[in-house]
Amino acid sequence: MTPAAHISAAIEVLDDVAKRRRPAAEALKDWGIAHRFAGSKDRAAIASLVFDALRKRASAIYVMGADDPRAIMLGALREARGQGVEAIAAFCSAAGHAPAPLSGDERERLETASLNAAPDHVRGDYPEWLASHFEAAFGARAAEEGAALAARAPVDLRVNILKCSREQALEKLAHLSPASTPLSPIGLRIEAGQGRGPALTAETAYVKGLVEPQDEASQLAALLCAAGPGEQVLDLCAGGGGKALALAGQMHNRGQVYAYDADGRRLMPIHERLERAGARNIQVRAPRGKVDVLADLEARCDLVLIDAPCTGVGAWRRHPDAKWRLAPGALERRLKEQRELLAMAVRFVKPGGRLAYVTCSALREENEDQIAAFLAANPDFAARSAAEIAEGAGLPDLARFASPHGPGIRLSPATSGTDGFYVCVLAKR
Numbered sequence: 114m115t116p117a118a119h120i121s122a123a124i125e126v127l128d129d130v131a132k133r134r135r136p137a138a139e140a141l142k143d144w145g146i147a148h149r150f151a152g153s154k155d156r157a158a159i160a161s162l163v164f165d166a167l168r169k170r171a172s173a174i175y176v177m178g179a180d181d182p183r184a185i186m187l188g189a190l191r192e193a194r195g196q197g198v199e200a201i202a203a204f205c206s207a208a209g210h211a212p213a214p215l216s217g218d219e220r221e222r223l224e225t226a227s228l229n230a231a232p233d234h235v236r237g238d239y240p241e242w243l244a245s246h247f248e249a250a251f252g253a254r255a256a257e258e259g260a261a262l263a264a265r266a267p268v269d270l271r272v273n274i275l276k277c278s279r280e281q282a283l284e285k286l287a288h289l290s291p292a293s294t295p296l297s298p299i300g301l302r303i304e305a306g307q308g309r310g311p312a313l314t315a316e317t318a319y320v321k322g323l324v325e326p327q328d329e330a331s332q333l334a335a336l337l338c339a340a341g342p343g344e345q346v347l348d349l350c351a352g353g354g355g356k357a358l359a360l361a362g363q364m365h366n367r368g369q370v371y372a373y374d375a376d377g378r379r380l381m382p383i384h385e386r387l388e389r390a391g392a393r394n395i396q397v398r399a400p401r402g403k404v405d406v407l408a409d410l411e412a413r414c415d416l417v418l419i420d421a422p423c424t425g426v427g428a429w430r431r432h433p434d435a436k437w438r439l440a441p442g443a444l445e446r447r448l449k450e451q452r453e454l455l456a457m458a459v460r461f462v463k464p465g466g467r468l469a470y471v472t473c474s475a476l477r478e479e480n481e482d483q484i485a486a487f488l489a490a491n492p493d494f495a496a497r498s499a500a501e502i503a504e505g506a507g508l509p510d511l512a513r514f515a516s517p518h519g520p521g522i523r524l525s526p527a528t529s530g531t532d533g534f535y536v537c538v539l540a541k542r
């Protein structure tokens with residue numbers, strides 16, 4: 114397939130995503146099944162175009178003055194890929210499977226449209242209904258933060274310190290040109306290109322459990338919990354176990370991590386992952402109907418981690434279609450779940466123990482506001498300051514990411530070059 118044919122295919126996929134309101138990955142998979150002649154490189158090129166178009170959907174629509182899939186793709190070639198009008202016109206030759214030639218209006222818009230007077234949600238490429246939420250979180254920097262969330266993310270890996278040092282991992286993966294992550298002392302970063310990225314799961318270093326894909330902010334969230342060897346730790350929202358594995362590493366396999374999730378199916382990947390990582394102190398506690406599978410942990414935990422279900426705004430770089438599918442109702446549901454989890458966690462924290470609350474959201478409502486409401490209802494808990502959290506984890510530099518809205522640390526692509534995360538640690542008196 115030619116690059117122009119990739120663009121036509123991407124427009125078809127965007128049409129499917131819009132008409133059937135379905136995740137881009139599903140639409141891409143169906144397109145691949147219906148067009149078996151397309152090779153893996155073609156499919157990767159089409160996927161990359163589709164995701165770039167979704168990253169820049171709002172600004173592309175603004176530039177083109179239309180919201181059909183062709184307009185979004187053409188606008189995104191300019192906004193996401195920096196293509197000039199002549200380069201875009203050359204793709205649109207109508208020859209073979211190329212898109213139809215540019216109309217006069219399209220040509221003029223691609224040449225002259227400016228985002229200078231566009232509203233923040235357009236310049237930042239986020240849904241209009243979130244405009245007030247972004248303003249509450251970021252003030253005058255809302256558009257800048259949105260734009261950073263609309264960029265491509267690098268591939269970050271966490272080095273499994275149970276098995277090797279960062280230097281050894283850098284050496285094993287030298288053919289992928291990794292760099293050390295600037296903030297996490299146990300991270301590697303492979304910069305994003307335009308293609309599919311490295312096939313990590315085929316790497317020997319991955320198969321042998323030396324590294325795990327994990328965004329730098331997620332690594333930092335686990336490190337900021339400062340889990341120590343010998344501690345009793347409850348990971349209340351363990352999901353696939355990303356944080357639980359990181360905690361086991363910090364604890365040098367000593368003490369115990371109890372990995373629980375209300376959805377037992379989500380816990381399934383943990384078993385294979387902990388085997389690969391050589392983590393021996395993780396006990397998976399899957400729900401069993403009405404049985405209280407955590408009863409024995411009451412008032413016994415040094416640390417309870419809530420890696421809360423959230424809107425995932427902070428991870429938009431990795432899931433650019435999720436931002437357009439997010440609806441106000443989903444935010445309300447996540448807020449309720451977060452309140453319930455905070456209330457549920459209290460029971461397990463021992464006197465003098467800690468409760469760590471983490472989200473990959475940038476919204477105040479899911480972060481500082483939840484913590485403020487929790488503290489008002491639970492006077493036996495006190496929030497640690499950002500400096501205390503950072504120093505307690507041996508990462509004093511992270512204090513510069515103190516939230517301006519209350520206790521806790523805020524990370525974001527625009528400020529820390531990571532996914533957006535919020536981390537707050539509360540101590541029980």
Ligand SMILES: C[S@@+](CC[C@H](N)C(=O)[O-])C[C@H]1O[C@@H](n2cnc3c(N)ncnc32)[C@H](O)[C@@H]1O
Binds near residue numbers: 350454
């Ligand atoms: C952000 S994900 C966890 C990701 C995981 N900790 C990791 O690092 O890979 C949030 C998880 O919370 C779980 N969850 C939602 N409500 C819950 C509840 N009431 N009790 C326990 N887990 C819950 C979801 O099933 C989901 O797996």
